[in-house]
Amino acid sequence: MTLLPTKFGPYGGQFVPETLMPALIELEEAFVSAKADAAFQAEFNKLMASFVGRPTPLTYAKRLSEKLGGAQIYLKREDLAHTGAHKINNALGQALLVKRMGKQRVVAETGAGQHGVASATAAALLGLECVVYMGEVDIARQEPNVFRMKLLGAEVRPVSSGTKTLKDAINEAIRDWVTNVNDTHYLLGSALGPHPYPTIVREFQSVIGTEARNQMMMDAGRLPDTVIACVGGGSNAIGVFSGFVDDEQVELIGVEAGGSGIESGKHAARFGDPSKGRIGVIHGTRTYVLQDEDGQIAETHSVSAGLDYAAVGPEHALLRDLERAFYTSATDKEALSAFHELCHTEGIIPALESSHAVAEVIKRAPTMRKDQVILVNLSGRGDKDLNTVMKEMGNL
């Protein structure tokens, strides 16, 4: 029936109401034809270069490497992409598909606000109407991004149901989509949701891995031993992993949000907490989901809004089963401390999401030899997080 596989091993699929199935089929068709269309690819690549500022640099973190005294650390600088995070790669790619499908309106969910800003930006650039759903808790903690979305002409609709975070914003975006599916595209922001989203998002984010691999070969003359990325829904991680997944010797590490610690129960570590993280179905996909015994989706916690979500992208679940990628977590505290470390030693203010990946670097680099190399995907910049960090510093 479908043109592409809908599953990643036992994960993924299309668990959505019938009303949406035709839209998923239409989206898959548009994606497959766009992928084979040189003109589409050229337009995407041109926007990536002239609008997003790609390729983003690869930065050797000399002082951090020296301080940690182990592996050499390289940063893939998605924080330098236009709008400040990797989210723009996927938002622009999907917005081009929207044009191709002849739709005029997009809805998006956002947690940290980065995907909302990226969607609003792509919509402004391509002349689309844009509505962004955002949980009230996230609106409060990512205020600068709310204003940015409005400046860019998007309407931001606060979501007050459930936990008032990313999960509930997705619920509302899907409800809007179900209602307006004839003229509206759901611009989903991570490697999540029903097929074909996880595949589409990986494709548009794979530019990170492709560039990073070339840059590593150019700058270091070799592949990294380890690639590290934070995992919310999993889009920046799957993007950078995709460049190395066929290089068997390269170790792939995803970092989930450990929140107040796994034992506290307040976290978003889907893989890290077997007592609550079990295979289930949420938002159209089968994957690891934090839930209670009765299958109700659990509340999550993370200092970073972008990682504060109960499910993980289905392809990560498969990579983990295959032991091709490994997953760990960093607590709020570890992420905040990594945040300050990168500010001080490298002059880079990272997003709190990305700080989770940096936290893993800080744990891991000292255990490695000096001739080994770590590549970390710095998925975004921290401007949006200054309020949160100020508050956390006050609490210390």
Added chain:
Amino acid sequence: MNRIEIAFKNKPIFMPYFPLGYPDLDTSIDVIEALAKNGADLIEVGLSFSDPLADGPVIQHATQIALEKGITVKKSLAAVKELRRRGVDIPLILMGYYNPMLAYGLEKFVRDAKEAGADGFIIPDLPMEESDEFVGLSHDSPLPLIPMLAPTSSPERMEMIARKAKGFVYLVSVTGITGERKSLSEGLGELIAQVREHTSAPVCVGFGIGTPEQAREVGEMADGVIVGTACVRTIGGSKSPVETAREFARSFREMLK
């Protein structure tokens, strides 16, 4: 003849939806009993889920309260058993999202549901593409999974889905989530006719029907009328829910005669 077939002997049938556990478990059982004994021909018994993405605010709110008051799949199945004990003998179809059923264990869920006295399942987030594992399970306990169709379904999908229909077809009348609408969607008659081309199973229409008048209009075209949000809002908002349930069922029954 099974309960569903018997229910469709007098068409059009009236099918209210009500979630177990709202406003509390005991009241919801009383409400469903009252609906059944005052004119409902089949009841969609709601199982609650934390993230009901096909539902509008009224049902979201009701199922949220049910969860806060501690409803579980296990308690819901026990409630179905209790309804049978009280002599409710119309079909009871369990309507709920997939994840709580997965968490309960699919095989055990289907078995326990049948044992409790349920007659079938409606799972809004389980489209044809994903239903094999569920349908496969119910082979030896053949409770039907009621297929859903929508205004957006292509002619090919309509055919594929309707052709295999067991029990009845649930035709979603509007492109959207559950909730009352001011008027019926245009082209409903045509939509129903399209579905009938592919199946001899009864065709029931739901989503958006709020008043007995709308129900009568739909009843002239369809084999069954599904009323969810209006039922939950009217009964849930009442000081004497059981009394209101009786009146609610009678008012729709009257109009569908």
